[in-house]
Amino acid sequence: MSTVRPVRRVDRLTAEQSTAVLALAAAAAETDGTFPLSEDTVLAVRASADAAGEDAARVHLMSHAGDGLAGYAHLDRSDAGAPTGELVVHPRHRREGHGTALLAAAAAAVAPGATLSVWAHGDSAAARAFAEGAGFARARVLWQMRRSLTEPLPDLPLPAGVTVRHFRPGFDDAGWLALNARAFADHPEQGRWTEADLRLRMAEPWFDPEGFLLAVDVGDALQGFHWTKVHPAHGDVPRMGEIYVLGVDPGAHKRGLGAALSVAGLQFLALGGVQHAMLYVDESNSAAVALYRRLGFTVFAADVGYQKIV
Numbered sequence: 001m002s003t004v005r006p007v008r009r010v011d012r013l014t015a016e017q018s019t020a021v022l023a024l025a026a027a028a029a030e031t032d033g034t035f036p037l038s039e040d041t042v043l044a045v046r047a048s049a050d051a052a053g054e055d056a057a058r059v060h061l062m063s064h065a066g067d068g069l070a071g072y073a074h075l076d077r078s079d080a081g082a083p084t085g086e087l088v089v090h091p092r093h094r095r096e097g098h099g100t101a102l103l104a105a106a107a108a109a110v111a112p113g114a115t116l117s118v119w120a121h122g123d124s125a126a127a128r129a130f131a132e133g134a135g136f137a138r139a140r141v142l143w144q145m146r147r148s149l150t151e152p153l154p155d156l157p158l159p160a161g162v163t164v165r166h167f168r169p170g171f172d173d174a175g176w177l178a179l180n181a182r183a184f185a186d187h188p189e190q191g192r193w194t195e196a197d198l199r200l201r202m203a204e205p206w207f208d209p210e211g212f213l214l215a216v217d218v219g220d221a222l223q224g225f226h227w228t229k230v231h232p233a234h235g236d237v238p239r240m241g242e243i244y245v246l247g248v249d250p251g252a253h254k255r256g257l258g259a260a261l262s263v264a265g266l267q268f269l270a271l272g273g274v275q276h277a278m279l280y281v282d283e284s285n286s287a288a289v290a291l292y293r294r295l296g297f298t299v300f301a302a303d304v305g306y307q308k309i310v
């Protein structure tokens with residue numbers, strides 16, 4: 001492979017480009033057995049085609065072959081010092097230099113000296129050889145853990161004075177965003193969610209406020225939350241409930257609230273007839289991993305973040 005592939009960089013995709021990117025990702029998923037883009041990127045690709053979806057922090061990079069789109073990369077530069085990206089090359093056009101060209105274009109699109117993270121879903125040997133060959137180092141591992149919901153759940157009571165109610169759209173938005181920022185102050189992506197990030201998800205067909213549980217004290221002050229999500233069945237994969245985001249205010253830690261909220265959300269899913277649950281957790285987040293193991297979750301798959309100072 002020696003051809004240098006030209007890369008087109010745009011701040012917004014057209015509707016046609018957005019469709020082509022999602023089709024490319026689907027073709028890669030078919031071959032690799034893993035969908036190559038995160039939910040956040042898919043939402044950005046879809047929203048980008050709307051005028052309202054313009055987001056200066058995001059960059060879309062495309063590489064073409066004679067038969068159309070050959071590769072795509074997405075960059076999120078909302079943290080200028082630690083931008084993150086994903087890239088995927090169509091199975092028909094691998095080992096032709098598209099990945100290398102997209103990665104170089106991604107590195108050129110971020111601030112000099114930034115630590116660029118590129119995420120590979122599924123921990124494949126190809127991604128590892130490709131990323132390490134480009135001087136990136138394996139830096140973070142995100143686990144997908146799973147558990148059957150037909151097995152009994154432990155009975156874990158809420159701390160005294162705490163009750164659970166569901167999220168009320170329009171009423172709880174600002175309070176929840178503030179709680180999320182406190183709960184994830186040390187988390188590179190989750191803690192920075194804005195009103196726009198919340199709105200995008202509330203507009204999704206899966207959004208169900210009844211499955212978005214809030215733990216409140218006697219004065220209705222928010223203490224923690226468990227936002228669940230149900231993924232519809234597709235192919236051989238059954239309907240799957242997800243611990244989408246679980247967070248506890250640092251002031252309410254060490255009282256068993258995270259465990260009790262986890263169980264409350266899983267019970268909600270099980271009562272709705274969902275038989276399988278999953279979640280994503282950083283392998284290094286030992287407190288969360290210990291909690292999920294205690295609740296019967298085991299590691300099902302891993303995503304890997306490769307990093308380089310560019």
Ligand SMILES: CC(C)(COP(=O)(O)OP(=O)(O)OC[C@H]1O[C@@H](n2cnc3c(N)ncnc32)[C@H](O)[C@@H]1OP(=O)(O)O)[C@@H](O)C(=O)NCCC(=O)NCCS
Pocket residue numbers: 001028032036086087088089090093094095096097098099100101118119120121124125126127128129130131133306
């Ligand atoms: C990983 C991926 C992006 C590589 O794209 P690509 O266009 O095939 O990569 P390139 O042609 O630029 O390859 C550059 C070098 O990476 C290495 N490489 C790429 N794929 C490889 C594989 N399957 N096995 C071993 N080495 C590989 C080789 O050293 C290659 O150079 P060579 O072809 O001269 O030997 C592509 O396989 C893909 O889309 N995979 C699914 C999505 C994914 O994993 N993305 C995360 C990437 S960190």
